Amino acid sequence: MTTAVHSDVRMLRTQVLLILAGCVVAIGLLWALVLQPMRDEERACRHEVQDLERELGVFQVRMEDGDLAGRLSSAASRNRQLVAEWARLRETVDTFRDRDAIREALPTYEDGRIDFKVALFDAREQLVERAAKAGVSLPEDLGIPETIGTEERAELRLWQLAATVRLVQLAIDARLPAISVIESETPVAFSLDDDAAQMAMEFPTRMVLRCSFRHLVRFLDNLSREGSFYALRRLRVERLGEPGAEMLEADIVAGAFLFHLNSGLAEPGSEREPDVPGVRVPRTVRVRRARLAHTRREAPYDG
Amino acid sequence: MIHRETVGLDLGSHSAKVVRAMRVGGRLMVRDADWVHLPPDMEERRRLLAAFLADKGYTDVPIVLGIPGKAMMLNVVEVSVGDPRTVADVVTTEQERVEGLTEQDTAADHVVFRSAGHRYILLAMARADAVGRAASVLSALHEEDVGDIVPGSMALYRTVCELGRRTASGSTLCLDIGHEGTEVVVGRGSKVLFSRCLSGAPARTSEPASEPALPGEVAACLESFHAAFPSPAFTVKRIVLSGGGSLAAGVAVAIESATGVTTVMLSHWVRKAPMEEIERYGRAIGLAACGVRRGGAGISLLPRALRESRILRWQKPYWLLCGAALVGLMLLVLLGTLAELRWDREYLRLRQVELAGLHALDRKLAVTEQLNEALEERIAPFRTAVHNADVLRIALQSIAAAKHPDDWLSLLADAAAYSGVVLPAEAPLDAEAPDRMARREGFRHVIVEGYTPVDDFSTVGRMIELLHEQDGVVAADLLGDDRLRDDPARDARWADTGCSLFVIEMTVEVP
Numbered sequence: 001m002t003t004a005v006h007s008d009v010r011m012l013r014t015q016v017l018l019i020l021a022g023c024v025v026a027i028g029l030l031w032a033l034v035l036q037p038m039r040d041e042e043r044a045c046r047h048e049v050q051d052l053e054r055e056l057g058v059f060q061v062r063m064e065d066g067d068l069a070g071r072l073s074s075a076a077s078r079n080r081q082l083v084a085e086w087a088r089l090r091e092t093v094d095t096f097r098d099r100d101a102i103r104e105a106l107p108t109y110e111d112g113r114i115d116f117k118v119a120l121f122d123a124r125e126q127l128v129e130r131a132a133k134a135g136v137s138l139p140e141d142l143g144i145p146e147t148i149g150t151e152e153r154a155e156l157r158l159w160q161l162a163a164t165v166r167l168v169q170l171a172i173d174a175r176l177p178a179i180s181v182i183e184s185e186t187p188v189a190f191s192l193d194d195d196a197a198q199m200a201m202e203f204p205t206r207m208v209l210r211c212s213f214r215h216l217v218r219f220l221d222n223l224s225r226e227g228s229f230y231a232l233r234r235l236r237v238e239r240l241g242e243p244g245a246e247m248l249e250a251d252i253v254a255g256a257f258l259f260h261l262n263s264g265l266a267e268p269g270s271e272r273e274p275d276v277p278g279v280r281v282p283r284t285v286r287v288r289r290a291r292l293a294h295t296r297r298e299a300p301y302d303g
Numbered sequence: 304m305i306h307r308e309t310v311g312l313d314l315g316s317h318s319a320k321v322v323r324a325m326r327v328g329g330r331l332m333v334r335d336a337d338w339v340h341l342p343p344d345m346e347e348r349r350r351l352l353a354a355f356l357a358d359k360g361y362t363d364v365p366i367v368l369g370i371p372g373k374a375m376m377l378n379v380v381e382v383s384v385g386d387p388r389t390v391a392d393v394v395t396t397e398q399e400r401v402e403g404l405t406e407q408d409t410a411a412d413h414v415v416f417r418s419a420g421h422r423y424i425l426l427a428m429a430r431a432d433a434v435g436r437a438a439s440v441l442s443a444l445h446e447e448d449v450g451d452i453v454p455g456s457m458a459l460y461r462t463v464c465e466l467g468r469r470t471a472s473g474s475t476l477c478l479d480i481g482h483e484g485t486e487v488v489v490g491r492g493s494k495v496l497f498s499r500c501l502s503g504a505p506a507r508t509s510e511p512a513s514e515p516a517l518p519g520e521v522a523a524c525l526e527s528f529h530a531a532f533p534s535p536a537f538t539v540k541r542i543v544l545s546g547g548g549s550l551a552a553g554v555a556v557a558i559e560s561a562t563g564v565t566t567v568m569l570s571h572w573v574r575k576a577p578m579e580e581i582e583r584y585g586r587a588i589g590l591a592a593c594g595v596r597r598g599g600a601g602i603s604l605l606p607r608a609l610r611e612s613r614i615l616r617w618q619k620p621y622w623l624l625c626g627a628a629l630v631g632l633m634l635l636v637l638l639g640t641l642a643e644l645r646w647d648r649e650y651l652r653l654r655q656v657e658l659a660g661l662h663a664l665d666r667k668l669a670v671t672e673q674l675n676e677a678l679e680e681r682i683a684p685f686r687t688a689v690h691n692a693d694v695l696r697i698a699l700q701s702i703a704a705a706k707h708p709d710d711w712l713s714l715l716a717d718a719a720a721y722s723g724v725v726l727p728a729e730a731p732l733d734a735e736a737p738d739r740m741a742r743r744e745g746f747r748h749v750i751v752e753g754y755t756p757v758d759d760f761s762t763v764g765r766m767i768e769l770l771h772e773q774d775g776v777v778a779a780d781l782l783g784d785d786r787l788r789d790d791p792a793r794d795a796r797w798a799d800t801g802c803s804l805f806v807i808e809m810t811v812e813v814p
Contacts, residue, residue, distance in 0.1 A: 012615035023626030068664040075671040082678040224692040231688030236720035
């Protein structure tokens with residue numbers, strides 16, 4: 001009886017101890033394997049939230065001048081305005097609207113040098129003939145050298161010739177009495193997109209004219225018309241002779257714009273496009289292009 | 304340990320009485336009572352008793368067994384104020400004293416209580432073999448819950464106390480008159496103060512009040528009690544008779560006449576008798592009441608191992624419950640943490656989305672602004688080209704409107720042309736040459752050179768005033784001497800006219 005009772009007590013003690021131990025082990029395991037990792041994750045999560053809040057705080061400070069959406073909307077609106085203005089400007093200032101017809105008549109690269117000389121000669125002959133008919137005095141040459149360097153492109157020189165011929169023709173049409181100087185200045189290139197795949201060229205021509213004020217105004221009117229637009233870059237009009245004399249001497253520089261040029265007219269130093277001697281690329285264009293290329297690498301536009 | 308329901312088992316010499324009782328709302332409720340005749344053979348008695356209890360359906364109910372008075376001793380020791388001994392010391396001393404006198408091992412238990420302003424220790428000591436027998440009976444009847452073992456005399460007093468009338472003062476003496484002897488127990492309130500087992504011959508129902516020894520012994524006990532508790536607060540005010548022997552005629556009268564104390568039968572003492580001849584079940588009712596007792600632990604003579612077993616068995620479900628509750632609490636904490644973590648994750652995700660949106664907006668804004676800047680750069684020379692023509696037109700119209708008829712204009716030029724700035728053909732490509740500046744910025748300043756015959760330049764002043772009034776002309780003033788061009792040929796031509804040279808610089812903006 002006593003042994004049985006003692007055995008029963010031992011068993012009951014063991015059971016109670018097992019219950020306690022099981023409870024402690026279960027709680028310990030839950031603590032170590034579940035609760036602690038969850039708390040670690042929660043702590044990490046809160047740290048991450050704090051970092052995010054810090055970053056968001058920076059945006060909040062930036063948004064004190066206006067929220068990003070509003071600024072983006074303004075920028076987008078400005079972008080639309082600029083695009084519309086650009087389309088309008090292109091339409092207005094394009095001197096060579098018939099460029100496709102001219103381009104078809106342009107010579108190939110191999111025989112371009114000879115063709116240029118022929119074209120220059122023909123142009124001069126035609127202008128002299130037209131000037132004679134209109135009673136306009138022309139200088140000895142058109143201010144375009146006949147020789148082409150080995151590194152120069154005949155196509156470019158032909159466009160330059162075309163720009164000069166058109167300008168002289170406009171002067172003849174305005175019945176200006178005399179053109180004393182004609183000089184083709186160095187063309188200037190403008191990139192029309194970020195990577196200069198598309199370029200516009202300005203072919204400036206300097207002319208010194210002798211005419212009355214009325215003739216001059218008519219000539220300037222012709223220059224600002226669509227289809228025969230020349231950008232007036234410099235103007236200097238001086239009265240000749242004694243007071244009361246009607247004759248003026250006008251020294252002007254006017255540039256013809258040619259769009260849709262690409263291959264071969266990129267800026268110097270470009271990997272894709274060869275250098276084109278005799279073409280100036282404004283420094284602002286090169287700086288902008290380099291900055292855009294850098295920005296494109298650093299922060300791609302994800303839309 | 305307190306049970307909701309117990310069975311009090313009063314084992315007599317010839318019979319066993321059982322009472323099943325429970326406590327409802329603090330009051331003892333007797334649900335059932337019965338008795339069975341027991342044979343002399345011990346093994347047969349146990350078998351019969353087990354069958355009887357099984358037949359009554361008491362096998363699942365804990366059984367409380369009483370130790371007869373002859374096998375135990377109840378001592379009440381007063382602990383006076385300032386006594387340096389602890390309760391354990393008193394108990395140990397008393398137990399050693401009794402064991403020394405009887406030369407027998409004892410099982411003891413005690414309770415400390417206060418009565419009439421005095422502090423007492425009630426020490427119950429039972430012969431170890433008697434307790435062992437009782438424990439083996441319990442173990443044989445119940446394997447799981449063995450119930451309890453308490454002094455039989457205390458059980459009787461509990462019956463008198465719980466079922467009897469409420470007494471305001473004084474002590475109550477209870478007599479349990481059985482076949483093998485008579486037990487006397489005196490108590491005050493709910494506390495037992497005195498107990499004796501009388502050695503006189505037992506009373507027999509067939510011999511009504513023929514034993515002259517019992518009243519005398521009761522009277523002697525009474526004197527003994529009063530000697531031990533002389534305070535008037537402990538004076539015995541009533542005697543309650545119980546046990547089968549008390550049912551004999553004339554017993555109560557004889558005892559009352561011998562002691563001079565009011566003597567009543569238990570059936571007359573209780574407020575409402577739960578059964579017929581309650582005197583036969585007085586002790587069994589008390590035993591059941593001890594199992595479902597209230598007001599804290601009482602005396603228990605259950606052997607230590609058995610008691611521990613009983614306690615552990617009782618505690619086990621609570622330990623299980625406690626463990627499950629702790630694990631549940633832990634799970635609750637886990638759930639809370641998980642919910643918090645999920646909330647944090649969701650909040651983090653939302654903030655990430657917000658930040659990503661802001662970054663995307665920022666990038667989009669930067670790209671759009673770069674596009675605009677690029678467009679501005681692209682448009683600038685072409686815009687200037689158109690702008691120059693407009694500026695020239697405004698300038699010519701303004702000059703025509705403002706020039707005095709007496710004045711002569713000799714030169715009109717844009718500012719760069721007037722200054723004679725010419726881009727050298729061999730200028731380096733990266734130079735910010737003036738003509739490129741002019742391409743980007745265009746005409747803004749127009750220079751007008753002329754001669755006036757008026758010495759005080761009043762006509763020129765008037766011309767400047769009129770120029771200011773023209774649309775598009777934002778400024779007009781004489782050019783500073785430091786910027787005048789030097790032209791001897793011009794000066795020679797105009798030298799004889801007597802006119803004075805003037806140069807006006809106009810600032811034009813296209814509206």
